[in-house]
Amino acid sequence: MIKVLYNKVGDFMKKTFQTSLLFIFIIALFIGAFFTINRKYDRFYRVKGIDNDKRAIIEQYLSESEQNYLVQNQIPLTAFFDYVEYDQFDLRNYRIYNLLKDTGRYNDNNTLLTIGNDLQKKIAKNFSSNNYAIAQTLIEDDLEYGYINNDDFNSEDINLYALLRPLYGNDDASYVDDLNNYKEALTKRGLNESDIVSFMTDVVSVYKKNSLKQLMTQAENTGMTLIRKPNALSMYLNASRYIGSYVPDDLVLIQDIKRYRYAMYLRSDAYKKLTEMCKADKTINSRLVIYKAYTKYASLSDEEKGHSEYQLGLTLSFTDRYVDYGSFDETKVSSWLKENAYKYGFVLRYPSEHADKTGHAYDAHVYRFVGVKLAKKLHEQNKVLENYQEESEE
Numbered sequence: 469m470i471k472v473l474y475n476k477v478g479d480f481m482k483k484t485f486q487t488s489l490l491f492i493f494i495i496a497l498f499i500g501a502f503f504t505i506n507r508k509y510d511r512f513y514r515v516k517g518i519d520n521d522k523r524a525i526i527e528q529y530l531s532e533s534e535q536n537y538l539v540q541n542q543i544p545l546t547a548f549f550d551y552v553e554y555d556q557f558d559l560r561n562y563r564i565y566n567l568l569k570d571t572g573r574y575n576d577n578n579t580l581l582t583i584g585n586d587l588q589k590k591i592a593k594n595f596s597s598n599n600y601a602i603a604q605t606l607i608e609d610d611l612e613y614g615y616i617n618n619d620d621f622n623s624e625d626i627n628l629y630a631l632l633r634p635l636y637g638n639d640d641a642s643y644v645d646d647l648n649n650y651k652e653a654l655t656k657r658g659l660n661e662s663d664i665v666s667f668m669t670d671v672v673s674v675y676k677k678n679s680l681k682q683l684m685t686q687a688e689n690t691g692m693t694l695i696r697k698p699n700a701l702s703m704y705l706n707a708s709r710y711i712g713s714y715v716p717d718d719l720v721l722i723q724d725i726k727r728y729r730y731a732m733y734l735r736s737d738a739y740k741k742l743t744e745m746c747k748a749d750k751t752i753n754s755r756l757v758i759y760k761a762y763t764k765y766a767s768l769s770d771e772e773k774g775h776s777e778y779q780l781g782l783t784l785s786f787t788d789r790y791v792d793y794g795s796f797d798e799t800k801v802s803s804w805l806k807e808n809a810y811k812y813g814f815v816l817r818y819p820s821e822h823a824d825k826t827g828h829a830y831d832a833h834v835y836r837f838v839g840v841k842l843a844k845k846l847h848e849q850n851k852v853l854e855n856y857q858e859e860s861e862e
Contacts, residue, residue: 512538517545525552534559556581561588563600567607573638586616594623609633614641620648631668635677646681653687670696675714682765682774683712698780701839702860704853706827710774713765716781726789727758734761735781738813738837742784745812755801759793759833760785782837783817797832805835810847813840822852 512518512526515538522545526535529552537543537559548562554577564584574580587606591599602623606612609630615621618641621629628647636643647668654664671680674697686692695703698711705711719733725746734742746753763778777783788799796802806816814837820830838846838853846856 511535514542515539515545516542517549522549525549529553529557530559551577551581554578554581556585558585558588561585564588564603564607567604568612571607571610573610583612583616587612590616613639614644617641618644620644622648625651628665628668631665631672635672635675635680650684650687653684656688657690667694667696674699675712679711679713679715679765681712683710683714685712686710686774701782701837702842702853702856703780704857705775705777705780707771707775711779712774714774714779715764716762719762719781722758722761725758726756728760728787732758732761733781734784735837737839738782738784741812741814741837741840745809745814748808748812749804751800752804755788755790755799757787757789758784759787777817777836784814784835784837785833786835787833793833802832809835810843811840813837813843815843815846815852817852819852821850822854825854826852 512523518526526538530538543559543562547566548557548559551557551562551565556578561584564587565580568574568580568584574583587603588599591602595602603612605626606615609626610633611621611626611629614629614633615623621644625647628651629643632643632647650668651664654667659667671683671694675683683694686694691708693709695705695709695711695714697703698714699716716735718736720736720739722732722734722739722742725742746756760778761784762781763776765773765779768776768779772778786801786805787793787796788801791799805814809815814835816832817834817836818826818828818831823829836853837843842856846852849855
């Protein structure tokens with residue numbers, strides 16, 4: 469019986485050994501097959517747009533790590549293939565390249581790739597996350613050049629830089645220094661962050677680069693009011709109200725109206741109503757002469773620069789062609805203007821009874837265009853722009 473038991477145990481062990489050998493053989497066969505298949509496997513097959521020619525280019529120009537990055541992220545060839553043969557190309561920056569390309573500001577790929585690489589490098593140095601989103605914001609606002617080339621670029625002021633940027637040329641990064649200086653000066657005037665944003669939003673919509681820079685020369689002078697909207701019809705100027713070297717953007721040459729010299733200009737709306745007014749009365753049409761109109765900053769005296777309403781393109785000085793300039797107040801033309809000019813949007817700017825309010829002596833020659841609605845109100849209430857401004861601010 470012991471012998472029988474021994475034989476059964478031996479048979480069992482023999483079968484177990486044979487089974488183990490078979491299992492090991494199958495595993496070895498599987499591993500061998502896996503490596504054989506893997507050697508022939510095309511890792512680029514999931515890359516959209518791949519073919520044999522493009523595969524060869526990828527293997528030629530992309531490093532091993534870039535090839536792995538391409539496969540892992542399944543980047544379509546159309547997203548980067550235009551740049552792949554350039555020495556500066558870095559696959560990891562392909563999205564930034566495309567953002568730059570979409571702006572239409574870069575016609576040369578060498579420049580585009582250099583800017584893209586420099587931008588990514590600086591963002592990576594300054595930020596630990598959200599690099600692509602930051603790059604996207606900078607590029608959409610045309611700030612990448614200033615960000616790369618000016619170390620004083622403050623990322624917390626991106627919104628303010630974006631406001632100022634359109635006033636500057638393509639490769640002009642001086643807006644960074646200008647904004648930093650403007651912000652410092654406005655802070656000294658007592659403006660908080662919200663006030664500064666509001667101020668800059670207003671001025672960049674009206675001023676140009678140089679006229680704004682001139683305006684801001686008085687920013688630290690707290691006794692001087694900086695005019696945010698010099699194009700407003702109700703706005704007035706005096707020695708303590710300043711518009712820098714502002715130039716209206718809708719000036720037109722005055723024509724078909726008698727004037728002291730040929731090249732005289734006025735803002736378009738004012739000119740249109742002036743033309744209507746001159747046609748309304750035969751006496752006005754035949755005798756009225758424009759003695760003075762828009763006057764540019766450079767032509768004004770030092771005391772008047774930035775303070776004269778002639779700089780607004782809304783103010784006119786009239787005279788009578790048949791009477792001495794000093795006698796204009798006694799003419800029919802002057803009387804007609806006092807009674808009717810408001811109907812066309814013009815008001816006598818410096819009436820005698822309001823000299824204390826305007827700070828200017830009576831002058832029968834000077835009329836200011838304020839629009840028909842406001843002119844009617846001022847005429848009926850016997851008020852001047854200073855009154856209106858005070859009431860509006862209350």
